[in-house]
Amino acid sequence: MTRPFQLPNDVLLLVGEQLDDHADRWNLIFISQDFHDLFLSLVYRTVRLNHWRGAYSFIRAITKRPSLARVVRELDLSRWRKESIPQADWDVLQRCSILQGRVEVSSYSQDETTQWGENLAKGRGDAWIALMLPLLTQLRQLHLVYSTPSICLNRIMQRAISNERPFQSQPAFQHLSKVSLHHREHLDQPTAHANAANGSHEDQSALLLSFFQLPSMCSIVANSLVDPTSISIDSDPETDETEPLDVGCSSITEIDLSRSSGNRGMDALIASCADLKSFKYQHSDSHLTSNGYQPTAFYRSLTRSKRSLQTLWLDHYGDHYPFTSAGLNQTHDEWFGSLADFSALREIRIRLPNLLDIRYQSEPTSPLINSLPRSLEILYIDGCEERHVGMLVSQLRTVVRNRRSRFPHLRCLSIEGAFRNASADELGDTSASASEPADDTIKPKIVQAAEPLHEDCASAGLELHVHDRTFSQSPHH
Template sequence: MASILPEDILILITDQIEARLDRLNLASCSRRFYHLLQPHVYKSIILGYGDDARLSPLVHTIARNPTLAQAVLHLTLHIQYSAWACFKHKVQYDPILLNPIVKMYSHSNTEWILWERALKGDMHDSWVALLLPQLPNLQSVETTVPFDSELFDRMLERATTGQKPFDTKPAFSSLIDVSVLRLDTVQGLSVSEVMPLFRIPSVRHFTGVKVTEGRSTDSDDEDQPAPPPGAGTVTSSITEIDLRASNGYRGMRNLICACPNLQSFKYRHIDEGIPGHWFNPAAFGRSLLASSARASLESLWLDYESGEDFETSFITTMDDFVGSLAEFTALKHIHLRVQNLLHSKPLIEILPSSLESLCITSCNLSLGGRLPLLTEQLRVLIVHFREQTPGLVQLDIQGNDFFDKKNYPTLSKDMLKSYPQQPVSCIKPGVYEITSGLRAVCADAGIRFHVRDRYIEWHFYDR
C-alpha cells in the first residue's frame, strides 16, 4: 500500500516520525524509499552522550554523499569528549576519502600531521571541526566544546575571517541558531572563544552555557567606553543573546556592543563553578547603555540561574541597581531581581514607557520591609500606567520564600491547578495580604497580576 503513495505524502509521513532510527528503518524498506527518504533522515541529527562511536562514521557518510550533506539542517552534538575514547571503539578513518579534505584545511605539512593524528586518535573536536563546514545548509547547531579544542578553534577562526579554504568556499552561510556549552566545569567558555561565532553574518540567535569573562581584578575599569567601530571589533547580526549558568562580572560588554540590532538579552548568573565574581547587574546596565541597545532592545532578563540564589545573602551593594531603563525606547519585557530595581528613584521614573510585561524576582518576605515598599511603588505605577506605561498588560512578583514549606512539606501539581493566575493555599498567606492592594488596582486596570514562587517553578517547571 505504502509503495503506491505519492512522494509528497511519504515525505510528510517521514517528517512526523521523531526517532531518527525509525526514519532510517522506513527509508530502508525499499529502493524507492531509500532514495526518496534518506535525505529526510539526515535533516536533523542528534548525537548525545554515549554516541562517541557514531561521530567518525557520520563524517565519512557526509563526505561520501554531498546530497546528504546538503540535507542536514539541524545538528546537535553532545558527545562525551575524552582522550580515552579511542580505546572504547575502533575509529573509522579512510585516508583516501578524508585526506583531500584535511589537506584543504591545512596550511602546512605540520598542521596536516596534527589533523591526521587527532582524527586517528578520535579527538572529538577534530571530527566536529571536519564535519561542520561540510554542511552548507546548516541552520542550527548545538554543540559541546571541550577544553583545549585547538583544531575546532582554529577552524572556527578561519571560517569566520575568510581564511583558506574559506576564502573561496565560505562556511555557515545558512546558520541562524548557535548554542555552545563548555563541558569543563572549571574553566568555562571564555568570551574570546565564542566571539568568532558573532562574526557569522547569518547568525541571529546565540545561546552560551558557562560563558565567563574570567576573574575580576582591581584594575578593571568599570566605566570603560564602548570600543569604537572598526577598532578591531566585531559587528554582529545577532539579535538575541541567551547566556545560561554564566559569569560576566564586567557586563559582557564585548558581546553586547558587537550587536547593533540587539533585541533580546537574557543572562542567568552562577557564582561558583567557573571563573568570575559576584553578580554585578550595574555592569550590564552600563554595557547596554554604551551600546546601540537603547533603540533596539525589546526584552531584558537578568537573574540567577534556576536553582541558584535560594540562600543568597540579601545585603545590597552599589552594584545591585541596574540603572535607569527609561532611555530604552523599544523595551517591552523586563525580568529583574528586586535588588536591581529598587533605588532612590521611584519605579515610575526608571521604567521605559514602552513596557508591556514586568517580572520582579527575589521579592522575599525575609527582606523585611522591601516587599511592602515594592508593592506600593508598583501600585503607584499601575494607577498612572495609562500615562506612564500604556502598553503594560502583565505584572509578576516572584519570591524565593513564598512557598509555605512548614504547612505543605510535600507539593503536588493538584495544589497548583490555578497557579499562578489565582491564589493557592501553598503560598504563605502573608504574601497575598501584602499584595492585596496591588492585585486590586491591577484588576481595575485590566492588567494580569501573578504571585510566583521560585522554588515551586524550579521544582515543577524549570528542570
Template sequence: MELALPNDVLLLVGEQLEQKADCWNLVFVSRHFHDLFLSFVYRRVSLRDWHDASSFLYAILNRPVLARAVRELDWRDWHAKGLSEDQRKEITESTHLKEWLHVVSHSDIENQQWTEDLGQGLGDAWAALILPLLSQLRKLQLSYASTSPWLDRIMQRAIQCERPFVSQPPFKCLQEVSLHHRNDLDRGDTWGAREEHQSASTLLMPFFSLPSVRVITADSVVDPSTAITSPEQTTQNLRVGFSSITEIDLRSSSGNHGMEALVSSCADLKSFKYQHSDSHVLSHGYQPSAFYRSLAHSKKSLQTLWLDHYGSHFPFTAGGLNQSHDEWFGSLADFTALRELRVRLPNLLDIRYQNEPPTPLLECLPSSLATLYIEGCEERNLGMLVSQLQVVIKNRRTRFPGLNRIDIEGAFQNVRSDDDGATSSPGPEISDGVIKDKVFQAAEPLHIDCSNAGMELYLHDRTLLTF
C-alpha cells in the same frame, strides 16, 4: 508500476514528518524512495560518540549531497569513549579521513596531532573536522570542554576565510547556536594549562562575526573583555553594531564588564538574558551598572531583558567582598521597545541604603512594558514594592497601556525559627510548602488593583509552585 504522485508531491509529504523513525521507514520502502528521502534522515543529526561521528563523516564525504541536507547538528550528548587499538587503527587508516585531513590541516604536525586526538575520541576534534562540510547548517548545538583547541582553531579559520573555507563563505546559513560547557569532557593538560574562560569566550566570539547568525545561547562565559588570550586565539575586535545577532542568552556566566564586547557588537539586539554565577575564577561579582552601560547601545531595539535570573552569588569573590550584586541597574525608562522585563528587586530599585527608593518605580519603567517579573523580593521590602506597583497601576492607562502581568518572587515560604534564632524546617503545626498568609495579606491591595485593571498578578517562591 508507476507512482501515482510526482516526486515534488512526495517530498512535500516527507517534509511533514517530524519523527526520524518515519523518515527511515520511507527510505526502506523501495530504491526510489531510498534515493528520494535519504536526505530527510540527515536533516537533523545527533552525534554521541566517535563511532557516530566516524560513520557520519564517511557518509557525507562519500555523498556530499547528504552533507548539504544537514540543517541541524546536535552535539550535546557527546561521550568521550575510550578506543581500543583496533579502533584507533581503523580511524588512522581510513582513506576518506586521511584525504579530508590533508585538506583541512595546515601542516603535517597539525595533521598528526589531529589524527591522534580523533583516535582518543575527543569531541572537539571530531566536531572541528565535520563542521566545515555542513554548508547548509541552520542550527548548531555544541557541548565543549574547558579546552577545545580544535573548535577554537576551526572557527578562527572560518571568520578569516582560511582553508578549508576558501571556496565559499563559511556557515552562510547558520542562524542559531547553542554552546554548552561540560567539565566531564576535559582532556587534561594535553594542550597545556589554560584558564577556564579562554575557551568559552574565544569559542563564542567568532559566531558574532557570521552574518547569518541571529540567536546565541551559551553557558559558563566569562566576559571576553576580561579574557587574556594568546595571539593565535585572539579574535578580531568586534566593532559597534557589526553583528547581526538579535538574541543573546548567557547562563551561569560572569560579566565583569557587562559583556560589552558582545552586546555592543549587535546592530539590532532584541533579547538579552543573563544569569550570573560567581563560581568562575575571575568573577568579581555581579555588576548591574556595567550591563546598563553596555545595553545602552540597544535602548531603541531591546524587547526582552532578563537580568540575573536565579543567579548564584558568593559572599566573597576575586574582587573582594561581594556587595556589588545589590547595585541599582538604573532607570529603564529610555528602553522604548522593552516589553518583557525580569530583574531582581535590588537591581530594579535603588534600596541599598534606604527603605524607599530615591527614584520611584514609576520613573524606572518604559511605557512599552507588557510583563514585569521581579525576583529576590525580601519580605521586609514587600510592602514598599506593593506601594510602588500600585502607583504604576494607577497610572497604567496613560503611562503603561500595554502592561498586563506582574510577577513577584521571593523567600515567601513558611519557615519557623528556634529559640536560639536559627532557622529550621517547619514543624507539623505550620503548613509546609506554601506561601505565608501574611505575604498574601500584604499583596492583597495590589491583587485588587490588578483585578480592577484587568491585569494578572502572581506570587512565587522559587522552591514552590506558582500561586
C-alpha cells in the same frame, strides 16, 4: 514495492515533515527503494550525534554523497558522550582513507595532523565536529558541547572567517543563524570552579567571538562564559590571539548567557550587535576570575541597545558568593538604573535590588513608575525579600493605576521570593508525620499583603503571579 496510488513527491515530503520524531523519519527510508530515495534527504536535515561512532558514520556518508551534506540544516551534538576510542578501533580508523583525507585537508602541518589524531582518539566532540563543518555549507543551526582547550574547533572557525583552506573555494557558514555552545567541564562538574586551566578563558572567548563574525547569525546561547571584554583588556597583547569585535559588526539579535561572569558588562559582545533585541544573563561567582555581578556595568553596556532591546533578563537565579577574587562581594545588590529610556523594551526579568534603589533604605530613591519604559508588557521581579513585599506592592499598584497613560501595553506582573510556608522538617518539628505532604503554599501574610495589588490587577484585566523560588503557583497565589 509498488504504491497502489501515486501521490506527488512534494505532498509525500510534506507528510514526512510532520513527523517530529527522528526515528519515525528514519523508518520511512526502509519502506521501499522509492521511499529511501525520497526521504533520505529529509532524515539528514536534522542530524544528532552522541558519540564518535555516529560521527564517523556521518562523515563517511556525507563525504561519499556530498548531496547529503548540502541538505543538513541542523547539527546537534548537545548530548555528546566523550569516550576514548579503543585502540583496536582507532587502528582501523587511522587506515580509513576518508577520515585521513578530512584530516589532511584541514591540517597545515604534521604537528596539526598529530593534534587532530590525538583529539579524535579521545572522542572529543569539538574535534569531530571540526572535521564535518567545512562540508555543511547549508547549515542553519548548530548545537554543541565543547571542551577546553578546543584547539581543532577554534582553528577551523578562524580559518572559516578568513576564508582559508579548507574554506577557500566558497565563503563559510553563509546561512548559519543559531548556535548554542555548552562548556563540557561545566556540565560535568557544575559545582566546580569553571575555567580553572590557564588559557581556557581566551580559548572560550575566541570560539564565541568567531560566531559573532558570521554574516547570518541571529541567536547565540552559551554557558560558563567569562567576559571577553576583561580578557582583551587584561591579557598580554603579544600572546593574546583573540581579535576584538568591531562596534555594530554582528547581525546577532539574541544573546543568552547562563552561569557566566560579566565583569565589564559583556560590553564587547553587546557593542558588536547592530540590532540587539534580546539579552538574557545569569551570573555565577563560581569562576575564579569573577569580581561579582555588577549591574551598573551592564547598564552602561546595554545603553547602546536601548532603542532596539525588547527582552531583558538579568541575573535570574544567579550564584552570588560572600567573597570573590575582588574581595567582599556587595555589588550584586546595586541599582541597575532607570529603564525608562529603553523605548522598545517589552519584557523585563530582574532582581528587586537591581530594579529599585533600596540598598540602604526601605523606600526607593526613584519611584518604580519613573523607572519603567512605556513599551512594557511583562514585568517579572526576582528576589523579593519578605520585608520588601509591602513596599513593592505599593509601587506596583501605582504602576497599575497609571497603566492607561503610562504603560498601555502592560499585561502581566510576577513577583518571586522566599514566600513558601516552612515545612515541619525545616522548622525542626520532629512530631510531624513523615507521610505528611510538604506545605507548598504561599505564606498567608504574603497573600494578604498582595491582595490589594491582586484586586487592582483584576480590575485592570492584568495577570498577577506570586511565586516561591522552589515552586510556581497558578495565576494569583
